Amino acid sequence: MIAIVEVDTKEQLKEILSHYTGRRDELIPLLQEAQEQFRYLPEDVLQDIAKFLKLSESTVYGVATFYSEFRFTPPGRKIIKLCQGPACHMRGARHIRRAVEKQLGIRAGETTDDFEYTLETTACSGACALAPVVEVDSKVYGRLAASRIGHILTDDEN
Amino acid sequence: MTFDEVQSQAIADWESIEHGNKPCILVGAASCGLAAGALAVIEAIKSELERRNLSATIIQVGCLGLCYAEPLVAIIKPGHPRIYYGNLTPKLACQLIEDYFINDDPRPDLALGSVGDGSVRDIPRLFELPMLKPQVRITLRNCGLIDPENINHYIARGGYSSLVKALSMAPEEVIAEVKKSGLRGRGGAGFPTGVKWGFCRNAQDRGKYFLCNADEGDPGTFVDRALLEGDPHSVLEGMLIGAYAIGANEGYIYIRAEYPLATERMDMAIKQANAYGILGDDILGSGFNFQVKIRSGAGAFVCGEETALINSIEGERGTPRIRPPFPAQSGLWGKPTNVNNVETLANIPLIIEKGGDWYAGIGTEQSKGTKLFSLSGSITRPGVVEVPFGLSLRSLVEDIGGGTLAGRKLKAIQPGGAMLGLIPASLVDQPIDFEGLANIGSGVGSGGLVVVDESSCVVDIAHMLMTFAQNECCGKCLIGRLGTKKMLDILHGIINGSGQPKDMTLLHDLGTSMTLGSLCPLGGGAPGPVMSILRYFRDELETHIREHHCPAGVCKELT
Numbered sequence: 001m002i003a004i005v006e007v008d009t010k011e012q013l014k015e016i017l018s019h020y021t022g023r024r025d026e027l028i029p030l031l032q033e034a035q036e037q038f039r040y041l042p043e044d045v046l047q048d049i050a051k052f053l054k055l056s057e058s059t060v061y062g063v064a065t066f067y068s069e070f071r072f073t074p075p076g077r078k079i080i081k082l083c084q085g086p087a088c089h090m091r092g093a094r095h096i097r098r099a100v101e102k103q104l105g106i107r108a109g110e111t112t113d114d115f116e117y118t119l120e121t122t123a124c125s126g127a128c129a130l131a132p133v134v135e136v137d138s139k140v141y142g143r144l145a146a147s148r149i150g151h152i153l154t155d156d157e158n
Numbered sequence: 159m160t161f162d163e164v165q166s167q168a169i170a171d172w173e174s175i176e177h178g179n180k181p182c183i184l185v186g187a188a189s190c191g192l193a194a195g196a197l198a199v200i201e202a203i204k205s206e207l208e209r210r211n212l213s214a215t216i217i218q219v220g221c222l223g224l225c226y227a228e229p230l231v232a233i234i235k236p237g238h239p240r241i242y243y244g245n246l247t248p249k250l251a252c253q254l255i256e257d258y259f260i261n262d263d264p265r266p267d268l269a270l271g272s273v274g275d276g277s278v279r280d281i282p283r284l285f286e287l288p289m290l291k292p293q294v295r296i297t298l299r300n301c302g303l304i305d306p307e308n309i310n311h312y313i314a315r316g317g318y319s320s321l322v323k324a325l326s327m328a329p330e331e332v333i334a335e336v337k338k339s340g341l342r343g344r345g346g347a348g349f350p351t352g353v354k355w356g357f358c359r360n361a362q363d364r365g366k367y368f369l370c371n372a373d374e375g376d377p378g379t380f381v382d383r384a385l386l387e388g389d390p391h392s393v394l395e396g397m398l399i400g401a402y403a404i405g406a407n408e409g410y411i412y413i414r415a416e417y418p419l420a421t422e423r424m425d426m427a428i429k430q431a432n433a434y435g436i437l438g439d440d441i442l443g444s445g446f447n448f449q450v451k452i453r454s455g456a457g458a459f460v461c462g463e464e465t466a467l468i469n470s471i472e473g474e475r476g477t478p479r480i481r482p483p484f485p486a487q488s489g490l491w492g493k494p495t496n497v498n499n500v501e502t503l504a505n506i507p508l509i510i511e512k513g514g515d516w517y518a519g520i521g522t523e524q525s526k527g528t529k530l531f532s533l534s535g536s537i538t539r540p541g542v543v544e545v546p547f548g549l550s551l552r553s554l555v556e557d558i559g560g561g562t563l564a565g566r567k568l569k570a571i572q573p574g575g576a577m578l579g580l581i582p583a584s585l586v587d588q589p590i591d592f593e594g595l596a597n598i599g600s601g602v603g604s605g606g607l608v609v610v611d612e613s614s615c616v617v618d619i620a621h622m623l624m625t626f627a628q629n630e631c632c633g634k635c636l637i638g639r640l641g642t643k644k645m646l647d648i649l650h651g652i653i654n655g656s657g658q659p660k661d662m663t664l665l666h667d668l669g670t671s672m673t674l675g676s677l678c679p680l681g682g683g684a685p686g687p688v689m690s691i692l693r694y695f696r697d698e699l700e701t702h703i704r705e706h707h708c709p710a711g712v713c714k715e716l717t
Contacts, residue, residue: 027473028456032415066475066632067456069415085377086576086608087534089622123459123626124377126416127193128534128606129225129541138418142193 012037013045017052027053031064040071075118076111080104080136080153085124087131092146096132099146103153117153161322161442164434165313172314175305176274179236180215181259186230186302187218188387189380189419190541194228195247202248203231206255214259220388222302224289225541227270230302233258239274242284273303289539289558294520294528297504298544301388306423309430312391318436320507324399325444332403333359336506338514340526345371345462345499346574346603346679348525348592354496357486358404361494368401368409368448369490369497371467372424375414375459376575377626379606381530382500384542386413386420389504390427394450396503398437399510401448404496409450412467415457425452459630463678464497465489466632477634478678501530501605521547525591529605531573536563536611545590552586555609566611570694574603576623577683579690580616599690615712616695617702620687621649627684638681641672645688653713657703666692 016033020026027049034045041064050060064070082097101107104117111118127133130142134152141152159167175182183203187196200216207214224230227244231251234240241264243254250268257263264278271284284290295301304311312318324332337352358366370393374382385393393411401409413421428450431437439447458476460466465479468490489495505527509517518526525547531554534540538560545554551571555561562568570580573590579600581588588594595601610619628642645668648661669685669692676682691699701707708716 025471025473028470029453032454032456063473063475066477067458069455069457084622084626086572086619086622087378087540089619090535090608090610090614122416123375123630124379124416126374126380126383126414127189128378128380128532128608129190130193130228131534131540133193140189140193142190 009038009042009045010048013048017048020052022053024053024055027055027060027063028067031060031070035070040074073111074115076115078116078137078153079118079120080134081120081122081125082108083125083127083131083133083135084121085128085131087128088133091131093132095146096134096144096149099149100134100153103149159434161318165319168310168313171308171310172304175215175217175311176234177236178215180213181236182215182217182234184217184219184232184234184240184305186221186228188221189383189417190221190225191228191230192419196229198248199229199231199246199251202251203255206252210255210260212255212259217305218307219304220301220306221384221542223298223384223542223544224270224302224539226539230270232273234274235259238264239272239276239278241272241278241281242270243268244270289541289543289560292549292553292558293544294546295544296508296520296528297385297392297501297530298388298542299508300392301384301542304389306388306390307426309391309427309434312389316511317391317507318395320510321395321398321436322442324402324510325442325446329359329403329405332399332510335514336403336509339505339509339517340514340521341502341505341509341517342525342592343499344501344505344529344605346577346601348602351498351502354486354498355400355403357484358406358494358496361486363494365408365493366404366406367490367493367495368397368404368406369464369467369471369495370397370409370411370500370503371462371464371497372411372413372417372420372500373455373462373467374417374500374604375455375462375630376577376604376606377623378532378534378572378608379575379604380532381542381605383417383420384530384532385500385504386417387423390420390424391431392504392507393500394424394427394431394437396506397450397498398441398448399506400496400498400503402446404494406496407447407449409448410453410471410490411450412453412455412461412471415455421452421454428452458632459626460632460678460680463680466678467497468495475632477632478680480677522589522591524593525602529590529602531605531607533559533607533609535608536566536614537561537609538563547591548589550587550589551581554590554607555586559609562609562611566613568609569612569614570610570616572600572608572610572619572687573605574601575606576626576687577679578603578686580610580619580687580694581690582694599693600686613710613712615698615708615710616691617649617653617699617708618710618712620691621646621653623687624649624684627680631680631684635675635677635681637672637675638677638684641668641676641681642684644668645672645685649688652699652702653708654715655706657706659703661703662692662696662699
């Protein structure tokens with residue numbers, strides 16, 4: 001079973017790499033595309049990208065860990081992002097955070113045991129006019145009240 | 159096709175919306191509209207039209223700036239002006255279709271205002287409303303009015319004719335016009351754009367680059383997002399004119415990863431411009447070539463600093479470079495590089511069309527033109543607005559923004575984003591300009607204006623902003639790395655009841671060292687909010703430290 005998954009990953013990565021030429025500046029777009037495919041960056045994917053771009057593994061890892069977009073462990077099926085920006089902060093983000101953490105039973109930065117949800121924070125979603133906001137898989141929910149949390153977490157349209 | 163032919167086709171396309179035989183419904187579907195539920199409103203409108211066997215064109219438009227009124231819908235009924243309706247729910251939208259389309263009742267009770275030829279009884283003119291009247295909309299001229307995914311709408315409203323004009327001028331003449339306009343960079347630093355272009359023009363090396371900095375990451379700021387989502391072609395046209403002026407044939411637009419819609423719209427704009435021969439080789443037969451690519455950021459605020467942005471495009475960690483050399487001498491891959499912010503570029507087309515003197519006639523002696531602000535926090539009408547420099551903060555917050563939430567007492571205004579100082583309510587009559595705001599310990603910055611009322615604690619806000627700065631600090635320079643950490647520790651202690659009297663001096667000294675000694679504006683700007691609190695809210699800070707008390711009752715660990 002595990003072996004099949006690995007072969008599959010290799011094949012998928014090969015397909016992604018076939019659209020790139022091997023230039024150094026392709027590193028970040030490559031990491032982005034790989035993460036879109038695998039939802040995080042597994043170690044062997046980083047190794048193969050390093051080989052492809054003729055960079056050391058530590059260079060690739062150094063770049064990847066610099067940017068907060070990249071994940072190195074598998075996330076849950078849904079990714080919830082709590083906005084921490086000033087407008088949200090002033091308009092009740094902490095109540096929203098408490099409600100989400102209570103509902104999911106995890107804290108920001110964690111993933112539920114069933115891999116349904118990963119809870120993250122974001123510095124600002126840029127939808128400050130509708131503060132407080134929460135992102136569920138990049139869909140932004142605005143003008144939130146803690147009482148709506150249950151609804152948006154289970155909403156099937158996501 | 160010549161540009162004249164493109165233009166007449168575009169005008170026909172636009173006229174079919176504005177003065178066609180078929181009703182048209184425009185729905186605000188920028189990020190704000192979407193977050194407020196615009197898609198549900200669109201679905202409801204579609205099914206209601208179908209149910210009643212009515213036909214109408216539905217267009218998703220960008221942000222008009224009235225984010226507080228989202229979801230926002232405009233209806234154009236043939237022979238009538240556009241009527242804007244705010245805060246629509248799916249149910250209200252369906253009711254509106256019945257009332258206006260079937261019973262010919264434009265529902266003045268739901269309407270915000272009208273735009274275009276003719277008037278409607280009991281509905282005011284939209285641009286006469288208090289939040290729009292004081293505005294001078296140069297960069298926002300098309301936002302919320304046109305379909306941002308249709309290049310024809312942009313062209314029909316004068317778009318790309320400034321590029322045509324610029325291509326008939328010598329590059330030096332273009333630069334002279336921009337210099338004459340007095341336009342200063344809108345990314346925060348306020349450096350004269352024409353002078354910056356001149357440096358890059360004069361650089362001898364070949365293979366120059368023109369970059370657009372769309373990495374708007376400052377918490378509380380969403381002005382560039384409004385432009386990218388609402389009128390991407392205006393940014394692209396500004397970029398093309400700039401590239402022609404400095405002599406660059408390649409460019410990148412570096413867009414924040416958190417702005418997927420902006421990225422999608424810009425990508426579409428580039429493809430459309432390519433198809434019309436406005437981008438690519440031999441642009442409009444002028445012999446000028448320009449290729450542009452989009453690079454998506456990966457979640458690092460510091461990449462908004464131009465040399466960090468350059469490193470990021472090169473595929474490196476996004477840390478700032480030591481300057482000199484400046485990008486104009488040695489930037490992307492060591493080539494002369496010009497980096498301009500989104501809003502700066504969106505100003506360029508009208509400067510070329512109407513002339514530098516026209517632009518310089520708006521604003522103040524040292525700060526010319528207009529500035530975009532995103533209003534948020536404790537404010538009745540949050541949104542994106544464009545005002546001439548010289549307007550007072552009071553007018554911006556009270557007249558345009560409608561004042562604080564629930565009429566609470568104003569405490570402070572932070573006009574320029576997370577890296578700048580808070581201005582106390584006592585200085586609210588201060589006119590908005592680069593030097594004026596800098597002199598009182600703040601700045602125009604990114605234009606992310608946050609209004610703070612008496613129910614908020616400024617120490618808590620400073621702690622929140624420092625948490626952000628410390629998180630986003632790249633760690634390259636010592637003072638930035640340790641300074642943000644140490645400042646955060648001190649603030650953390652103060653809001654948790656272990657503040658010491660010496661903390662005031664420590665914060666001041668550390669802040670001064672960071673401002674003077676950091677490699678980039680992140681480290682240099684991080685102490686901004688704290689320094690302003692030491693200057694204007696000393697009592698509140700001292701009460702936290704000496705009495706372990708938070709007057710606003712926000713810091714829960716204090717009694």
